[in-house]
Amino acid sequence: MVSVRNVGKRFGGRWILRGLEFDLAAGQSLVVLGKNGSGKSTLLKLLASLLPPSEGEVRYAFPSLRTDIGYASVDLALYPQLTAREHLSFCGRVRGCSDRADELLDFVGLAHAKTTAASQLSSGMKARLKLAIALQPKPKLLLLDEPGATLDAEGRELIGRVTESQLQAGCLVIATNEPQERSHATHELQLVI
């Protein structure tokens, strides 16, 4: 589903990542490990096409990145004035897919906060909403950057359920150092500074 060929990323004169090569097929999950600053988030942004690689290329076996990639990260910001439901409605309309707002908000445990503006959500609730946005198009590739970082125990269980179901639908990449999240990996990639 995803093929990474000799990928490198440089910021200014400093190489963050270099010479990365791997393939990820349906039903496989990759856990990216590494210290802070080792390039875990950068790798996920490259896979999400949010950053262009400085060298090499990322190939996808699906046509539309907007509807086949789901990405959730602590870095990803939400529109402060829009409610949780409006975020899903907006993303569904621009992606051209069903918004599944009620279904997804129930699934991530935000049924009680459908009409709450993003600026009023706690960091854990924002993480759940980002997860809902990532899952909305039923992506073939799901990218989760430190998914449990701001979540409580229930939220971490939710991540476990998401990773299990994603492996039936496609493949998964998680950047994490959490032992619980590592348990879902079929493959591991250790990045070093």
Added chain:
Amino acid sequence: MSSNWSSEIRAILWKEFAGELRSRTGIVTGGLFSFATIVTVATALYNKDANQSELRDVCASQIWTIILFAAILTLPRTFLAEEDQGTSDLLRLTARPHAIFWGKAIFNLIQIAVLCAIVAVLYVGLTGLRVPHVLLFAGTLLAGGAAITGVVTSCGAIASRAANRTLLAGAISLPLVIGPCQWGVTGLRSAMGGGFPQDGWMAVVGLSAYALLTLIVAPWIYATIWKG
């Protein structure tokens, strides 16, 4: 799974309206600036006849100066705010650049039309200017507003990923709006009886062409920057 441009553009437009109506940043910034400037001008012209030929020319250029600065304060924000608040990645993940550009450009065109209408009514009302050619006056404001929107929106979009984006957007907009402002002054002067209406209509045609050109070219430049 089907997607079409008009639905995407309407979604972006809806998001802009929802954000603006709830935060009122643009309305307050542009509106207060325009109101304060017009009241200052009206006070300075108190007991003077604004319809004298010299004053009329100054009034025509003042109207455009007010609209231009209000536009520069408010319109580029549609693009710059996405980077400032960090939501550009969410857009990049879900929407196509042409749809984003057009959604935001249409929102800006609506904003400038409202701004031009308010500025014109207040200015004419408070200074007592006579406008014998109302249609030409309205046409000049609409076409000039569209030309300024085309330039300012495009510059906001082009500068959106730069580190000093706000400064850069203003700096690259200013030289590009001098031409449209000159045509705008010609159009308004003619509409207020200070020149031939034909000259005014020629200015409207020039402004419309300028608006069209910027709004056709800019989405392609924006899409290229987006990919980078």
